Structures are given as C-alpha cells and as structure tokens.
Amino acid sequence: MIGFIYGLIRAGIPVSVHYILEFYRGLRAGIAPDLDRLFLFARLVFVKRVEHYDAFEQVFRETFLGDPAVGAEDWEALLSGKPFEEWLRREVESGRLPPEALRDFDNLELLERFWRTVMAQDGEHHGGDTWVGTGGRSPFGHSGRHGGGIRVYGESVHGTAQKVIGARRYIQYSDETPLKSENLRQVLSTLKSLRPVGPENELDVDATISRTAKNGGEIELVFQRELRNRVELIVLVDNGGYSMLPYVDLVKTVFNKIRDCFRDVRFYYFHNCVYGTVYADPQRRQPVSWEKLLASGRKTRLIIIGDANMAPAELMASYGSIDPATAIRKPGFVWLCELRDAFPVSVWLNPIPRDHWPWNSPTIGRIGEIFHMEDLTLGGIKNATAYLNIQGQGVDQAA
Amino acid sequence: MPSVQHCVSMRFEGTDRYYLNPELREIVNIAIAMGKPLLLTGEAGTGKTQLAFEIARALNLRMEEARCKSTFKGEELCYVYDTVLRLNDSRFGSGDTGRDVNNIWDYIRFGPIGRAFTCDDRRVLLLDEIDKTDSDTQDNLLDVLEDGAFIIREINHKIRAKQRPIIIITSNAKRELSDPFLRRCFCHYIPFPGPEEMVKIVRLHYPDIPDAFLRASLETFYRLREEGFEKPPATAELLDWIGAMRAGGVRGPGAGKDVAHIGTLLKRTQDILKFKGIRKSFRF
Numbered sequence: 053m054i055g056f057i058y059g060l061i062r063a064g065i066p067v068s069v070h071y072i073l074e075f076y077r078g079l080r081a082g083i084a085p086d087l088d089r090l091f092l093f094a095r096l097v098f099v100k101r102v103e104h105y106d107a108f109e110q111v112f113r114e115t116f117l118g119d120p121a122v123g124a125e126d127w128e129a130l131l132s133g134k135p136f137e138e139w140l141r142r143e144v145e146s147g148r149l150p151p152e153a154l155r156d157f158d159n160l161e162l163l164e165r166f167w168r169t170v171m172a173q174d175g176e177h178h179g180g181d182t183w184v185g186t187g188g189r190s191p192f193g194h195s196g197r198h199g200g201g202i203r204v205y206g207e208s209v210h211g212t213a214q215k216v217i218g219a220r221r222y223i224q225y226s227d228e229t230p231l232k233s234e235n236l237r238q239v240l241s242t243l244k245s246l247r248p249v250g251p252e253n254e255l256d257v258d259a260t261i262s263r264t265a266k267n268g269g270e271i272e273l274v275f276q277r278e279l280r281n282r283v284e285l286i287v288l289v290d291n292g293g294y295s296m297l298p299y300v301d302l303v304k305t306v307f308n309k310i311r312d313c314f315r316d317v318r319f320y321y322f323h324n325c326v327y328g329t330v331y332a333d334p335q336r337r338q339p340v341s342w343e344k345l346l347a348s349g350r351k352t353r354l355i356i357i358g359d360a361n362m363a364p365a366e367l368m369a370s371y372g373s374i375d376p377a378t379a380i381r382k383p384g385f386v387w388l389c390e391l392r393d394a395f396p397v398s399v400w401l402n403p404i405p406r407d408h409w410p411w412n413s414p415t416i417g418r419i420g421e422i423f424h425m426e427d428l429t430l431g432g433i434k435n436a437t438a439y440l441n442i443q444g445q446g447v448d449q450a451a
Numbered sequence: 452m453p454s455v456q457h458c459v460s461m462r463f464e465g466t467d468r469y470y471l472n473p474e475l476r477e478i479v480n481i482a483i484a485m486g487k488p489l490l491l492t493g494e495a496g497t498g499k500t501q502l503a504f505e506i507a508r509a510l511n512l513r514m515e516e517a518r519c520k521s522t523f524k525g526e527e528l529c530y531v532y533d534t535v536l537r538l539n540d541s542r543f544g545s546g547d548t549g550r551d552v553n554n555i556w557d558y559i560r561f562g563p564i565g566r567a568f569t570c571d572d573r574r575v576l577l578l579d580e581i582d583k584t585d586s587d588t589q590d591n592l593l594d595v596l597e598d599g600a601f602i603i604r605e606i607n608h609k610i611r612a613k614q615r616p617i618i619i620i621t622s623n624a625k626r627e628l629s630d631p632f633l634r635r636c637f638c639h640y641i642p643f644p645g646p647e648e649m650v651k652i653v654r655l656h657y658p659d660i661p662d663a664f665l666r667a668s669l670e671t672f673y674r675l676r677e678e679g680f681e682k683p684p685a686t687a688e689l690l691d692w693i694g695a696m697r698a699g700g701v702r703g704p705g706a707g708k709d710v711a712h713i714g715t716l717l718k719r720t721q722d723i724l725k726f727k728g729i730r731k732s733f734r735f
Contacts, residue, residue, distance in 0.1 A: 089481070
C-alpha cells in the first residue's frame with residue numbers, strides 16, 4: 053500500500069499525510085470491500101483535480117492490477133537508453149529527421165517512428181526486445197525542454213506512458229503548465245484593491261449610534277457601502293521578437309495564473325517598446341488605441357511583462373520603433389512616461405534575472421527609472437504585488 | 452468526526468426519476484460514509500445539482516440549499532444578525548411579534564448552513580455553484596465545513612452541528628478553487644454521459660419514445676456536440692428538444708441541416724448561423 057502512495061507521489065499527484073490517514077481510516081471501516089470501490093475510494097481521497105485522474109489511473113493499474121504494461125520508469129529508461137539514443141542520432145545525421153522537426157514531435161510520435169525503424173531493421177538489433185537498455189544519458193534531454201520539443205527526460209515521460217492505459221477519459225484535461233504555479237497563485241491572490249461597492253446596504257453601527265444619540269434617541273440609520281476586493285488589472289505583454297523567446301515558457305506560466313486568479317483582467321500585447329497603440333490579440337492585429345488604454349482609470353493596476361531589452365535607439369530616438377515604416381515621432385521613452393502617469397499603480401516584471409540587468413542592456417536601467425521593476429521570480433512577483441498594494445491603497449482612498 | 456460505522460448504514464441507491472451512474476452511486480455512498488463534503492464538477496447539464504435533491508429524496512432527508520452569489524461573504528450562509536430590526540424594536544417596541552429586544556437570539560436568523568447544523572435531524576446541505584464566490588468566502592466556509600461549527604461573532608457563541616449534514620458542493624469551474632478547499636472535500640468530476648447512458652436518461656423522462664426515433668435524435672445530438680459550437684447542447688437541451696419534437700408531432704429529428712426545432716438545441720445566434728452555414732459577415 054505504501055508503494056501505491058509513493059507511486060502517486062512519483063506520478064506528480066500531491067499527497068498529504070492527512071490523505072493517507074483518511075485512506076486508512078476508510079479501509080479499516082470497510083469502505084472498500086472490492087476493487088471497484090477501492091479504486092473510487094482511493095481516487096476520492098487522493099485526487100482533487102481532474103488533471104490528475106489519468107496519472108492516478110495508471111498508478112492504480114500498476115499497483116493493484118499487477119499489469120505488466122510498461123510503467124513510467126521503463127519508458128524513461130527506454131527513452132534515455134542507448135538504442136534509442138543511437139537511433140535518434142542516426143536519423144538526425146542522415147537527415148531523415150531534421151532537428152527542426154524534432155521540436156514539433158511529441159514523444160509518442162517519436163517513439164512510433166523508432167518502433168517502425170526497429171521493426172523494419174529486421175534483426176540488426178537482435179530483435180525488438182534487447183534494446184530496452186538502461187543507463188546512459190539522453191543527448192536531447194534538456195535541450196528539448198526549451199522549444200517545447202522532445203522532452204526526453206522529466207515531466208512528459210508521463211505523457212508517453214499514458215499510451216499504455218486503455219481508457220484515457222481524462223486526458224484532455226491534463227496540466228498545461230504545472231511549473232511552480234501553486235506558489236504563484238498564493239502570491240497573486242494577495243493582490244488587493246478594497247473599494248466601497250454596490251448599494252449602501254451595510255449598517256454603519258458606529259455612525260448610527262452617534263447620530264441617534266445626537267438626535268435625542270430618535271433612531272437614525274446610517275448605511276454605507278461595503279468594502280470588497282475589486283482588482284481591475286491590465287497586463288501588457290511584450291510578445292514580439294527574439295529577445296523574449298527564451299522566456300516564453302516562464303511568461304506563459306505567470307500569464308495563465310494571472311488569468312485564473314482575477315476576474316477583471318485584460319491582456320494587451322506590444323512589441324519591444326510601447327509606441328501608442330497596443331494590441332488585443334497575441335498576433336497584434338487588433339489595435340487598441342492609446343486613448344482607450346489610458347482611459348481605463350487610475351485605479352486599474354497595470355502589470356507590464358517584458359524584458360525591457362531593446363536597442364537604445366528604440367527607446368530614446370524619434371522614429372525609434374522597431375517597425376521600419378513607423379511614422380511615430382515620439383520616442384518610446386516618452387510613451388512609457390505617459391503610461392506611467394496614466395497608471396500610478398503599475399509595475400514592470402522582467403523575465404531576465406535581476407543580477408543580469410546591469411550588463412544585459414542599457415535600456416533596462418532607463419525603463420527601471422520610469423517603472424518599478426521586478427524580475428519574474430516568485431520573490432519578484434511577491435515584491436511587485438506588495439508594491440502594487442501599497443501604491444494602490446493611496447489611489448483607492450484618494451478617490 | 453462522526454463515527455464511520457454509524458454513517459455506513461445510510462445508503463443511496465438512486466431514485467426512479469434520476470438515472471444514477473453506478474460509479475457515482477458508490478462515490479456518493481463513500482462520501483456519506485466518510486462524512487466528507489462531496490465536490491462535484493463537470494459540464495453544465497450533467498445533473499450535479501439534481502443529484503443533491505435526489506439524495507435527499509432517496510434517503511428521506513430534508514434539504515438545505517444555498518445558491519451561491521458572487522456577493523456572498525460566507526457568513527450569511529451561517530447566520531444573519533438583523534441589527535436594523537433590533538434597533539427598530541428598541542425604539543418602537545416589538546409589538547405582538549413576540550420578539551424580546553433584550554434577547555439577541557430573537558434577531559439572529561440562520562442561513563442554510565446554520566439551519567443544517569442546528570436542526571435535530573440529519574439534512575442534505577447543497578452549496579450550489581461555489582465557484583461564483585470569492586476565494587476569501589471559500590476559505591471562510593472551509594473551517595465551518597471541516598469543524599461542523601461556526602461562531603456567532605456578536606455574542607461569541609459557538610454553534611456546533613448536532614448532526615453532520617451530508618454536504619454536496621457543485622462547481623462549474625468558472626474559476627479555480629483554492630487548494631485548501633479542494634483538500635477538504637472529496638472531489639469528483641462528472642464526465643458527460645455517453646450515448647448508452649443518455650438513452651437511459653431520456654427514457655426516464657420519455658418512457659414511451661420509439662427506439663428508432665431516440666437513436667436518430669441522439670446521433671444528431673452527439674454530432675452537434677462534436678461540432679465545436681460556442682455553447683454545445685447539453686442534457687437539458689436534448690430533453691427540451693425531444694419534448695418539442697414530440698409535442699410538435701415531428702416524425703424524426705431530421706438530418707443534415709434540416710434539424711427540427713434547432714432553436715431548442717442551439718441557444719446562441721452565432722451557433723445557429725454557423726449551423727445553417729451562414730457566415731455573419733456575408734449578411735448585409
């Protein structure tokens with residue numbers, strides 16, 4: 053049974069001691085007299101998210117059905133094993149499998165090709181059994197993580213093992229980005245903007261008593277609007293150009309979390325530096341005018357996610373936009389200042405680690421003078437939300 | 452914690468009005484036996500809310516129902532202290548209502564959770580669409596549900612559940628629920644019923660429907676679901692549709708673009724136009 057629990061943990065399902073105790077309590081009470089009910093009971097106790105159903109089913113199957121089907125570890129061994137490695141190298145060298153294409157393949161497809169070759173080779177590898185090697189390192193192990201390509205090691209090995217289970221009813225709910233998103237959520241949820249909203253229907257007891265006393269005991273009710281957390285948020289994302297490419301995954305994680313955590317949040321996109329118009333879609337085809345953006349109101353929180361890394365001329369010179377056909381005379385610096393003025397509660401999140409800022413690009417420093425800048429780490433985001441909350445308090449109260 | 456043995460005696464076996472998936476039946480029974488809140492998620496029209504009503508009906512228990520709103524703070528589900536009424540009574544007298552101004556209990560009204568905790572019989576407590584509430588509210592409710600107790604702040608009085616209610620929570624997953632909340636519930640995702648189950652569901656509502664008619668309707672229904680409309684038709688739409696066709700005396704559901712009473716299946720203008728093959732931009 054302990055093996056089962058560790059299997060769950062290995063499969064990436066968070067298990068707390070609390071669950072285990074509950075599980076035993078249920079078993080002792082005879083909740084699960086047969087395998088079907090054991091399955092359901094274990095799932096209810098251990099799995100809280102539909103994304104994990106699939107992984108759970110595999111672990112359960114492995115532990116209790118004793119299915120000889122290949123487990124996650126075996127796939128890992130296979131993928132990092134020598135024969136696969138060699139096959140991959142040969143394919144790439146011979147040009148049958150261009151490296152660019154590798155990025156587009158998932159493990160499943162790759163394995164399929166591997167199988168096909170092995171079958172076709174007819175004996176060169178002493179049949180189809182012996183090549184399941186162990187040890188060795190995958191040449192593409194970590195580089196794969198980068199471009200979303202072949203993740204030979206790590207998380208998506210899972211995705212391959214999914215191949216073995218028959219009914220994969222929950223596969224379409226699989227996690228998109230499990231990376232650190234839990235901590236992120238906690239940090240983001242601290243972002244607050246308490247404002248009086250709605251009708252005046254909360255009784256202000258203190259004011260009522262004092263008014264009533266002044267009135268000589270004749271009751272006078274004083275109502276007030278209640279305070280509620282109403283964060284309005286605009287997120288401006290730099291999604292253009294190669295300079296942001298290495299950070300796409302990171303930004304995506306943060307991005308998805310922001311989307312989940314707040315109800316009123318709008319996303320706009322820009323390329324390198326803001327010159328007036330921003331865009332409502334990632335392809336930057338639906339322009340949103342500068343005036344409309346600025347009219348969002350001073351209470352709106354603004355988060356800019358970008359590397360602030362550009363040619364100095366893009367920031368400081370007239371007609372500096374990266375778009376060569378630009379007709380905009382105002383330099384980016386001025387636009388950014390306007391943006392800052394319109395959104396007093398704003399912060400810039402930079403995916404480049406903080407200690408790289410000074411030597412990465414001079415424009416980072418200049419933009420840092422306009423916007424409060426934090427890096428895209430957990431700590432950085434924590435600081436950023438704290439900063440927004442402090443700045444925001446003043447703005448909320450002033451209105 | 453209620454003793455597990457005590458609760459095992461209660462078993463839910465479904466009712467004649469509601470088709471119960473055997474898996475779901477076991478899940479409900481496990482949740483009842485363990486005394487844990489059961490969180491049901493899944494697409495609209497999979498019978499999440501209905502399940503709570505059927506549990507109450509099958510076990511012959513009374514229902515306490517809380518339809519969540521985004522403005523809820525959590526406390527009003529437990530109790531409401533009516534200050535204004537008390538002030539009014541203190542000034543003008545309570546008349547013949549029997550309320551005593553000096554007794555705060557006369558001015559405390561219990562919400563669904565409060566009623567479920569204070570009553571003598573065991574009840575089914577439904578928290579419908581919990582995801583509409585703020586995450587703060589959910590966190591407030593956590594402790595209440597876990598301990599089976601809440602405190603009336605005004606008089607610092609702790610209300611303990613005499614009988615742990617059977618708690619059913621539903622969520623449409625409009626927003627993600629917090630992890631601590633999930634941790635304290637049993638969570639179950641109800642998948643959309645497949646054709647075989649759907650036949651049984653429809654039969655419960657229309658027992659005398661001809662076989663061929665039903666098969667043809669379901670075929671069209673699942674085809675439409677596959678087509679990626681903005682709001683794909685769900686069980687409720689299917690039942691409406693079959694009802695409409697029977698009331699209208701239509702022989703069959705029709706094929707291709709010629710589906711009878713399409714308005715009952717597709718609700719959005721955009722979807723209907725798409726279904727009929729008319730692009731919006733081509734209409735002047």
